[in-house]
Amino acid sequence: MKALVTGGAGFIGSHIVDRLLERGDEVVVYDNMSTGLEDFISQHFKNHRFKLIHGDILDLERLTKEMTGIDIVFHLAAHADVRSGFIDHKIDIEQNLMGTINVLEAMKINGVKKIAFSSTSSVYGDATIIPTPENYPFFPTSLYGSSKASAETYIATFCEYYDMTAYIFRFVSWVGERYTHGLVFDFLSKLEKDPTCLHILGDGTQKKSYLYVRDGVDAIFTVIDKAKEKMNIYNLGNDEIIDVTDSAKVIIGEAGYKNVRLTYEGGDKGWIGDNKYVLLDTKKLHSLGWKAGKDTREGLRITTRYLLNNPGVIKKRNGRLAPKS
Numbered sequence: 001m002k003a004l005v006t007g008g009a010g011f012i013g014s015h016i017v018d019r020l021l022e023r024g025d026e027v028v029v030y031d032n033m034s035t036g037l038e039d040f041i042s043q044h045f046k047n048h049r050f051k052l053i054h055g056d057i058l059d060l061e062r063l064t065k066e067m068t069g070i071d072i073v074f075h076l077a078a079h080a081d082v083r084s085g086f087i088d089h090k091i092d093i094e095q096n097l098m099g100t101i102n103v104l105e106a107m108k109i110n111g112v113k114k115i116a117f118s119s120t121s122s123v124y125g126d127a128t129i130i131p132t133p134e135n136y137p138f139f140p141t142s143l144y145g146s147s148k149a150s151a152e153t154y155i156a157t158f159c160e161y162y163d164m165t166a167y168i169f170r171f172v173s174w175v176g177e178r179y180t181h182g183l184v185f186d187f188l189s190k191l192e193k194d195p196t197c198l199h200i201l202g203d204g205t206q207k208k209s210y211l212y213v214r215d216g217v218d219a220i221f222t223v224i225d226k227a228k229e230k231m232n233i234y235n236l237g238n239d240e241i242i243d244v245t246d247s248a249k250v251i252i253g254e255a256g257y258k259n260v261r262l263t264y265e266g267g268d269k270g271w272i273g274d275n276k277y278v279l280l281d282t283k284k285l286h287s288l289g290w291k292a293g294k295d296t297r298e299g300l301r302i303t304t305r306y307l308l309n310n311p312g313v314i315k316k317r318n319g320r321l322a323p324k325s
């Protein structure tokens with residue numbers, strides 16, 4: 001199989017690249033390096049089955065050219081910062097929706113028939129059914145969620161028009177090696193500045209689910225290998241939920257900080273557009289035989305250790321889509 005991975009130099013994309021190469025597949029990474037890091041894929045530079053293209057998904061001509069001979073596209077390139085759509089109302093539509101339409105156009109022109117797409121639990125918004133199943137309606141509370149929901153509907157239509165098959169993955173937050181943005185990153189960045197106090201957005205009772213990256217990659221390939229529909233839509237998440245205060249305690253404990261005072265911004269959400277409870281129903285995924293190998297706390301601890309052992313990651317990533325809190 002020859003795969004093109006948009007966003008293949010990013011946190012999740014680079015793990016997909018590792019797995020494809022382990023399976024014996026050929027891989028083209030197509031990435032504009034806006035938030036991706038060469039460090040995450042440089043171990044493959046000498047592999048003849050690997051190629052890196054510095055390209056933007058908004059450049060349709062280039063994308064179309066690089067998609068020649070591809071069997072499957074893993075589309076991960078995105079503006080992956082949920083919060084900033086509140087400030088910039090166009091970025092999610094440009095990067096996440098228009099970017100996806102370009103990917104679909106390039107697939108159509110090249111006759112590529114399979115797409116795996118990284119969607120999000122944010123498409124459900126503040127769901128009233130917890131755990132939230134795949135057939136819960138789209139009710140996004142962020143433009144990031146709206147753009148991903150819209151992209152899913154475009155993918156569905158292209159599948160219908162051009163006989164494509166789609167694997168849509170609605171992710172909770174991922175953690176693990178090469179993690180570069182999100183709660184653990186925010187907390188460790190703050191603690192580095194002031195080890196005596198951690199300021200938490202919201203009241204700390206927000207509850208979230210976290211998926212360890214290698215478990216998530218296992219889930220993606222389980223679905224691709226076993227699911228048989230035209231549109232294969234799967235929630236990807238852990239079955240546990242943890243509140244933000246407990247997450248903070250796990251991270252502080254693993255990082256070895258002592259006597260940290262927790263302070264709270266207040267309000268029942270971390271930011272405008274945040275969702276207070278995120279727990280997805282993963283029965284459909286489990287029915288294919290997938291099981292998470294790491295629990296939520298272990299995932300948070302691994303991520304904490306990874307960031308502490310790789311301070312360069314925080315430095316390189318800061319300034320490029322860095323958390324604004």
Ligand SMILES: NC(=O)c1ccc[n+]([C@@H]2O[C@H](COP(=O)([O-])OP(=O)(O)OC[C@H]3O[C@@H](n4cnc5c(N)ncnc54)[C@H](O)[C@@H]3O)[C@@H](O)[C@H]2O)c1
Pocket residue numbers: 006007008009010011012013030031032033034035036037055056057058075076077078079080095099118119120121171172173174175180182
């Ligand atoms: N990390 C999570 O917890 C999470 C949760 C839900 C959904 N997702 C989705 O998973 C995907 C991967 O997320 P991630 O956490 O690995 O993010 P990331 O920022 O680490 O990776 C995104 C990659 O896409 C590249 N990119 C961005 N815009 C591009 C463009 N216009 N053209 C080409 N390349 C571009 C970046 O350089 C980067 O390598 C995203 O689509 C994101 O929305 C992630």
